[in-house]
Amino acid sequence: MSRAAVIAALAVPLLSAFAVAQAPPSGIGRAATPADIRAWGASVAPDGTGLPAGRGTAAQGQRLYGADCAGCHGDRGQGIGEYPPLAGGQGTLASAQPVQTVGSYWPYATTVWDYIHRAMPYERPGTLTVDQTYAVTAYVLHLNGILPADAILDDRTLPRVRMPNRDGFVGDPRPDIVAHRHQRR
Amino acid sequence: MTPLPDDPALTRRSFLTSGAASVGALVVGATEPPRRLGAPRRPYGERSPHETATRYLRPTATPDTASSRTPLQALYGIITPSALHFERHQSGVPDIDPAHHELLLDGLVDRPLVFTMEDLRRFPSKSQIRFIECAGNTSEDQVGRPGIDPQRSHGLMSCSEWTGVPLRTLLGEAGVSPRARWVLAEGADASRHARSLPLEKALDDVLVAYGQNGEALRPEQGYPLRLIVPGWEGNTNIKWLGHVRVVDQPYMTRDETASYTDLMPDGKARWFTFLMDPKSVITRPAGGQTLQGPGCYEITGLAWSGRGTIRRVEVSTDGGESWEDARLTGAVLPKAATRFSLAWRWDGATATLQSRCTDDTGATQPTREEVVAVRGLNGTDHYNGIKAWYVHRDGSVRHE
DSSP states (O other): OOHHHHHTTTTOHHHHHHHTTTTTTOOEEEEHHHHHHHHHHOOOTTOOOOOSSSSEEEHEEEEEHHHHHHHHOOSOOBTTTBOOOSSTTOOOOOOOOOOOOOTTTSSHHHHHHHHHHHHHHSSSOSOOOOOOOOOHHHHHHTTTTTTTTTTTTTTTTTOOOTTTTTEEEEEOSSSSOOOOOOOOO | OOOOHHHHHOOOOHHHHHHHHHHHHHHOOOOOOOOOOOOOOOOSSSOOTTOOOOOOOOSSTTTTEEEBBGGGGOOOOHHHHHHHHOOEESSSOOOOGGGGGGGEEEEEBSOOEEHHHHTTTSSSSEEEEEEEEEEEEHHHHTTTTOOSSSSHOOOEEEEEEEEEEEEHHHHHHHOOOTTTTTTEEEEEEETEEEEEHHHHTTTTTTTEEEEEEEEEGGGGTTTEEEEOOOOOOGGOOOOSSSEEESSSOOOOOGGGTTSSEOOTSSSSEEOOOOOOOOEEEESSSSSSSBBOSSEEEEEEEEEEEEOOOOOEEEESTTTTOEEEEEESSSSTTTSSSSEEEEEEEEOOOOOOEEEEETTTTSOBBBOOHHHHHHHHHTOTTOOOOEEEEEEEEBBBBOOO
C-alpha cells in the first residue's frame, strides 16, 4: 500500500474532526508561544515538513562519524555486538537471514535525519546541531551507496533522496490467518 | 458471559469436607506460643518480605534501550501491581519534576495550547482498566525458542487501571483543523521517542494518563504523563508525554518504519500493524512450576485482545485433542486482561496444557504452525499463537 493509500485508509471522516473543533473550549491551559514550540525541536515528515534550514556534506559527516558514531556502529557502519549495523543488507530481506539497515530497509531518508537528530549519539542524544545532522546523514547514506562521497544534503534535497526499499512496505492485511478449530470429538 | 456449571472434578462438597477436617486438627493440637506485638504503622506500604516475585531483566549491553518482564505466574486477578508492570525504554527512565512538566498541543489546530499537570487534572477524568503489550511479546515462541516460564514467554504484557483525560477532550480544546489526519506524539525521554497515530484513534479511546492503579504513574511507566492507546502495540503508548502535534500525514518515525514493522517471507514488510491480536497464556500450572502429585489443581491464566472483549477461553490438557470452556472469573472488560480458571484433576501422566481465547469480534488464536505458514520467521512482532506447557511424569512443568 502506498503512503497515500495508508493515509486514505486510516483517514477520519471530516465530520468528526469538525465536531471536535466546535466544542466550546474550557479555557484551561495557556496559549502556546513560538518558544514552547521551538523547545521541542524538529519532527520531520517524509515530504520534508519540519526540516530545519541547514546543510552538511558527506565529507564533514565522515569526520563526525569517525569521532562520534564509529565506536559503536563500526567504521563502515557494519555494527558491533549489540550496536546495530547502519549499512549493508541490501538484497537480504527475503532471505532466512535478513539484515535490516538504513540502506536495505528504511523507506525514507527523512527518517534517518529525524532519528539521528532526536536519538543519537546514543549516550548524548540531542547534541548534534542541524548542520551536523545533515552531514552525518549524508555520510550514513554514502556508506550505503545511496549518495556519492561528495554529496551535499540540505532541507531541499534530503526529502528527494530515494531509498532502495521505498516501496517495500504494505498496509496491515490482518486477519491474514485462518485459525482452524482443532477439535476432534 | 453466562457462568458455566462448576467442574464436577472439584465440587463444593469436597472443599467443605476437607476444610472441616483441617479445622478440627488445628483445635485439637494447638498449644499457643507467646504472642508479640506486630510491626507499627508505616507511611508507604511494602509487600511481605516473603513475597519475592520480580521483573525479569535479560542481561544486555544497552540497558537504557531494553525491556523487563512481568512475572505473570505470580499474579492473581487481572491487575498488574505497578511495581511489576513490564518496561520498555529507548533511552532510560527520565527523572521529571511534575511541577515543571507541560504538554504542548500544536500543529493543525486553531489554538496551540500548553497544559500543566494541574491544568490536566481540571478536566473531567476517566479511569479504565486496559492491558499494554509490547509488539514483540512472545516472539521467541514464534521462532521456536520459547521462554521457560510465563514471565519469559508472555511477560511483555501488563494490565493496569489508568486514569487521565481523553485525548479527544484536549483536541477539542485546541480545535482540530479539517486538514488533520494524524497526530504525532513525543515523549520527554532523552531520545524523544515519537510515534504517529491516526486521528481516528486519537479521537476514539486514547487517554492522556497521569494515574496508574490509584496513584500517580510510576517513573518507568511515564511519570508524570503518558498516552494509553488501548489495544495497540505498547510502543505507541508514549511515556513521559510532552508533545502532541496534529498533522496531515504519518511522520514515518524510526519506530514505525525501521522497527515495529513485520517483515514477511517475500521481503515486503507490513507497517502500521497497530492492533494486538487475541492471546492467552496459562500462568499456573506453567513452565518452571512443579505439581505436588496427582490430584486436583486449578488451571488459570490470562487472556486479552486488542480488538475487543474476551468472550471465551478454552483449555486443552491433551495437546489439543479436546477443548473445554474455562470460567472467566472477575471483571471481563474490553482490551483488558481477563482471568480464566478451570478445575483439573491430574492423573500423573504426561499432559500438554494449552489455552485458546476468542474475542467478541470472533477473532481467535491460531496455532504456531498456522502463523509461521503465512508470516514465516523473520517478522516476529504481533505473534499470537496458542501456547503449550508440558507436564512431565515427575510433576515438573516445562516449556518443552
